[in-house]
Amino acid sequence: MESALLPFPDIDTPALLLEREALQHNIDTMQARAREAGLALRPHAKAHKCLEIGRLQRDAGAVGLCCAKLGEAEVMAAGGLDDLLVTTPVAGALKIARLVDLARRARVRVVADDAANLAELDAAAQAAGVTLGVVIEIDVGQGRCGVPPGPPAAELARLVLQARGLSFEGVQGYQGGLQCVADYAARESQVGQAMEALERSLAALREAGIAVPTITGGGTGSFPIDARLRRLTEVQPGSYVTMDAAYAAVQWTGGAAMPLARPLSILASVVSRPTRDKVIIDVGWKSANSDGMPPRCKNRPDLSFEFAGDEHGALVAASGEIDLRPGDRIELLPGHCDTTVNLYDRFVVHARGQVQAIWPIAARGKSH
Amino acid sequence: MESALLPFPDIDTPALLLEREALQHNIDTMQARAREAGLALRPHAKAHKCLEIGRLQRDAGAVGLCCAKLGEAEVMAAGGLDDLLVTTPVAGALKIARLVDLARRARVRVVADDAANLAELDAAAQAAGVTLGVVIEIDVGQGRCGVPPGPPAAELARLVLQARGLSFEGVQGYQGGLQCVADYAARESQVGQAMEALERSLAALREAGIAVPTITGGGTGSFPIDARLRRLTEVQPGSYVTMDAAYAAVQWTGGAAMPLARPLSILASVVSRPTRDKVIIDVGWKSANSDGMPPRCKNRPDLSFEFAGDEHGALVAASGEIDLRPGDRIELLPGHCDTTVNLYDRFVVHARGQVQAIWPIAARGKSH
Numbered sequence: 001m002e003s004a005l006l007p008f009p010d011i012d013t014p015a016l017l018l019e020r021e022a023l024q025h026n027i028d029t030m031q032a033r034a035r036e037a038g039l040a041l042r043p044h045a046k047a048h049k050c051l052e053i054g055r056l057q058r059d060a061g062a063v064g065l066c067c068a069k070l071g072e073a074e075v076m077a078a079g080g081l082d083d084l085l086v087t088t089p090v091a092g093a094l095k096i097a098r099l100v101d102l103a104r105r106a107r108v109r110v111v112a113d114d115a116a117n118l119a120e121l122d123a124a125a126q127a128a129g130v131t132l133g134v135v136i137e138i139d140v141g142q143g144r145c146g147v148p149p150g151p152p153a154a155e156l157a158r159l160v161l162q163a164r165g166l167s168f169e170g171v172q173g174y175q176g177g178l179q180c181v182a183d184y185a186a187r188e189s190q191v192g193q194a195m196e197a198l199e200r201s202l203a204a205l206r207e208a209g210i211a212v213p214t215i216t217g218g219g220t221g222s223f224p225i226d227a228r229l230r231r232l233t234e235v236q237p238g239s240y241v242t243m244d245a246a247y248a249a250v251q252w253t254g255g256a257a258m259p260l261a262r263p264l265s266i267l268a269s270v271v272s273r274p275t276r277d278k279v280i281i282d283v284g285w286k287s288a289n290s291d292g293m294p295p296r297c298k299n300r301p302d303l304s305f306e307f308a309g310d311e312h313g314a315l316v317a318a319s320g321e322i323d324l325r326p327g328d329r330i331e332l333l334p335g336h337c338d339t340t341v342n343l344y345d346r347f348v349v350h351a352r353g354q355v356q357a358i359w360p361i362a363a364r365g366k367s368h
Numbered sequence: 369m370e371s372a373l374l375p376f377p378d379i380d381t382p383a384l385l386l387e388r389e390a391l392q393h394n395i396d397t398m399q400a401r402a403r404e405a406g407l408a409l410r411p412h413a414k415a416h417k418c419l420e421i422g423r424l425q426r427d428a429g430a431v432g433l434c435c436a437k438l439g440e441a442e443v444m445a446a447g448g449l450d451d452l453l454v455t456t457p458v459a460g461a462l463k464i465a466r467l468v469d470l471a472r473r474a475r476v477r478v479v480a481d482d483a484a485n486l487a488e489l490d491a492a493a494q495a496a497g498v499t500l501g502v503v504i505e506i507d508v509g510q511g512r513c514g515v516p517p518g519p520p521a522a523e524l525a526r527l528v529l530q531a532r533g534l535s536f537e538g539v540q541g542y543q544g545g546l547q548c549v550a551d552y553a554a555r556e557s558q559v560g561q562a563m564e565a566l567e568r569s570l571a572a573l574r575e576a577g578i579a580v581p582t583i584t585g586g587g588t589g590s591f592p593i594d595a596r597l598r599r600l601t602e603v604q605p606g607s608y609v610t611m612d613a614a615y616a617a618v619q620w621t622g623g624a625a626m627p628l629a630r631p632l633s634i635l636a637s638v639v640s641r642p643t644r645d646k647v648i649i650d651v652g653w654k655s656a657n658s659d660g661m662p663p664r665c666k667n668r669p670d671l672s673f674e675f676a677g678d679e680h681g682a683l684v685a686a687s688g689e690i691d692l693r694p695g696d697r698i699e700l701l702p703g704h705c706d707t708t709v710n711l712y713d714r715f716v717v718h719a720r721g722q723v724q725a726i727w728p729i730a731a732r733g734k735s736h
Contacts, residue, residue, distance in 0.1 A: 005460060005461055009462075010462075011462075012460075012462045012463060012466070012736045013460075013736060014735050014736060015736065022714065045490065046678065046679070068678065068679045069650075069679060088639055088650070088680070089639045089640050089694060090639075090681060091637060091638065091639050091640075091694035091695040092373060092380075092381075092637050092694070092695035092697075093373055093695070094373065094377075094378075095380060095637070098380070113640055113642070114640065114641065114693075114694050115725045116693065117695070120695070139642060143642070143676075144640070144642070144648055144676050144677065144680055145639065145640035145642060145648050145680070146640070146642065147526065147642075149521065176677055213547055248559075253713045265481075269459060269460050269461065269463070271456055271457045271458075271459050271513065272457050272459075272481055272482065272512070272513035272514070273482065274481070274507060274511070274512070274513060274514065274515075277447050280513050282437075282456070282735070282736075283735075285657070285659040285734045286706075286707060286710045286733075286735050289653070289658070290657070290658045290659035290707070291653040291658035291675070291678075297514075298421045308512050309544055309660070310414065310436065310659075310706045310707055310710075311414065311436045311437060311456060311735060312456070312512055312513070314512070325482075325484065326457060326459035326460070326484065326485050327459040327460035327461070327485070327488070328460075329460075338654075338678045339653045339654060339658070339678055340460070342654045342678075342711070343710070343711075343733060344733065345733050364733075365654075365711060365712065365732075367382055367649075367650070367651075367654050367655045367679060367711075367712050368380045368381060368382060
C-alpha cells in the first residue's frame with residue numbers, strides 16, 4: 001500500500017508542489033536575460049503571493065516587486081519586500097488610507113488613470129506627510145484600466161507634477177491579453193502594436209517636456225519581444241517563476257526553445273474508479289483554476305482531464321483501460337498558475353524527490 | 369467622499385457579504401419543509417465551510433452535516449459539529465489514517481464504492497479500535513463516483529456487514545448535474561430517473577435481506593421533488609443557505625415561487641472608468657467563481673458584468689453612460705456560491721445595513 005503514496009508519502013492531496021531547482025532556474029534565467037537586455041526586472045508577485053519566492057527574486061537581482069492589489073503589497077512589505085509597484089489603480093477612501101499608511105514603511109508606487117483619483121491620492125498623502133510615487137497607466141490595447149494613448153498621459157503627469165503629495169515616476173503599458181498568444185509571429189505583432197500605442201504617450205510627454213523615469217510593463221509571454229525592442233525600461237513578468245500549461249504552449253521566439261522549466265504541479269489522488277477507462281480524482285474547481293485552460297496530467301499524455309464538479313475531476317485513458325486505482329497519486333500541470341496558486345495556503349517545495357520546505361502563500365486571497 | 373463608500377463604509381473590497389435575516393430565513397424554510405416531508409436534513413457544509421452557519425443549521429434541527437472532503441470534516445468536528453457524513457470516498461493510507469483518527473472524536477460516516485477501499489477502511493478501523501460507518505455510493509446518473517445501480521450496492525453492503533471494523537449505514541445517490549436545471553419539468557424528469565436508478569439498488573438490497581438505515585442524497589434544486597417523492601430518508605442541500613445566480617434562475621416547482629432568499633453578495637469597488645459606458649471593478653477570477661455562470665450586478669439589470677482578468681471585472685451600462693466612478697461600490701450576486709465562498713477567508717454578516725459580525729470561513733481551501 002505504501003508505494004501507491006509515492007511521490008511524497010507524507011503529503012496529503014490535493015497539494016501544490018513546487019520543484020526547487022526548476023524554480024531557481026526560472027528566477028535566474030529571467031534575471032540574466034533582463035540584465036542582458038538592460039531592463040530592470042520587477043517580477044509580479046500576484047503570480048506567487050509568497051514571501052519566500054519574492055526574496056529569491058530580490059536576491060537574484062530584481063529591483064522590487066509588482067503587486068496587483070494593495071492587500072498583496074501589505075503582505076510583501078510586512079515580510080521585508082518593501083520596493084513595490086501596485087499595478088492597479090487604488091481608489092476609494094479606505095484603500096487610499098491604507099496606501100498612505102503603507103507608504104510610511106515601504107517605497108510604494110501606484111498606478112493611476114484618473115484626475116479625481118490623483119486629487120484624492122494627493123490630499124491623503126499631504127495629510128499624512130508622505131510623498132506617493134505615481135505611475136500613469138496607459139491602455140495599450142487591453143481595454144481595461146488606463147488612459148488612451150497620446151496626450152492624456154501627459155495631462156495626468158502634469159497634475160502629478162503639480163501635486164505636493166505626489167511624485168511622477170513614469171508610465172505603465174501592459175497588455176495582458178497577448179501574453180499567452182501561442183504563435184510567436186502573432187504575439188510579436190501584438191506587442192508591436194502595444195508599444196506603438198505606448199510610444200504615442202511617450203511622444204506627448206516628451207513634447208510637454210516631462211521626463212519619464214520608468215516605463216514599465218510586459219509579461220512572461222511578451223518578454224522575448226520586450227527584450228529585443230527595449231521600449232520599456234522595466235518588465236513585470238510573473239508567471240515565468242511557476243509556469244503553467246497555457247505558457248508551456250507558448251512559442252517563446254520564432255526559433256529558440258522555451259528556456260523556462262515548469263516547477264509547479266498539483267499532486268492529486270484517485271478516489272474512485274467507476275469504469276475501466278476512467279478514474280475520479282480529488283481535484284475539481286476548488287483545487288485548480290477554472291478560468292482558461294484546464295489542468296493536464298504531467299508526463300501522461302495518454303490521460304485526459306475533465307472537471308467533474310467543485311471537488312472532483314475525471315481522468316480518462318485513451319487506451320480504454322486505466323492503470324490507476326483508488327489511493328493512487330498523479331501530478332497535474334495547472335492550466336493557469338495565478339488562479340490555481342490563489343486556491344492554496346502553501347507550496348510544498350521539493351528537490352530530488354524529497355520535500356524540502358513548506359512555504360506559506362502569505363498573500364493568498366489578499367484581493368482587497 | 370464618504371457617501372461613495374456606502375454600504376458598509378468600514379469594509380474594504382472585495383468582500384463577501386451575508387445578509388443575516390435572509391440567511392436565517394433560508395435555514396428555517398428548508399428545515400420546515402424537510403420536516404413536513406418527513407425527511408432528515410443534513411445540509412452540505414461544502415457550500416459554506418463556516419462553523420457559525422453549521423451551528424445555525426444544527427440549532428434549527430439538522431441531524432448533522434455533510435462534508436465533501438475530510439479536511440472540511442476535521443474543521444467542523446473541531447468546532448463541535450460532530451455528526452458528519454463525508455460524501456466523497458476516502459482513499460489512500462494518509463487519508464484513511466486521518467479518517468480513523470477523526471472517528472475517535474466524532475460520529476463520522478463515509479461513502480465508499482470500492483471493495484479494496486472497504487478492506488483498507490476495515491483494517492484501519494480495526495487497528496484503531498473504532499467502528500467506521502459506511503454508506504455505499506450509487507451512481508444514479510452523474511457518471512462520477514459510485515457503483516452502478518442494481519446488485520453492486522448489495523455486494524458491497526455485504527462486505528461492510530462482514531467487516532468487523534465497519535457498520536453499514538445506508539446508501540447515497542446524488543445527481544449533481546441536475547440540481548441547476550432551470551426548467552422544472554426537465555428537472556423533475558431527471559430526478560425521477562435518478563430515483564429509479566437508486567430503486568434498482570434498493571431492490572437488490574431488499575432481495576439480499578439487508579436493511580438500509582439511511583437513503584441519502586439530493587440537493588437544493590432537487591429538493592421540492594425529493595420532498596414529494598420521499599424515496600430518500602435524508603437530504604443534503606447545500607446552496608440553499610447562501611443561494612447564487614444559477615439557483616436564482618431555477619424554477620422551484622411547476623407553479624410555486626422560489627421560497628428562498630439570496631443572502632450572499634460580493635461587495636466590489638470601481639477602480640477605473642476608461643470609457644463613458646464602462647467601469648473596471650476590483651473583482652476578477654480571484655474573487656468570484658469562474659466555473660459556470662458569471663456574477664451579476666445586484667439590483668442593477670442595466671449593468672452587465674464581464675471578467676477582465678485575475679483581479680479585474682468590467683461593468684458596461686446598457687444606457688451607454690455609466691453612473692459610477694472610481695471609489696464607488698456595487699454589489700454582485702455570485703454565479704456559483706460554493707466556488708466563490710472558497711476564495712474568501714470570511715463572511716461579513718450584516719443586518720439592516722449594519723455589519724453585525726465577521727464569520728471565518730474556517731474550512732476554506734480544506735480540499736485535502
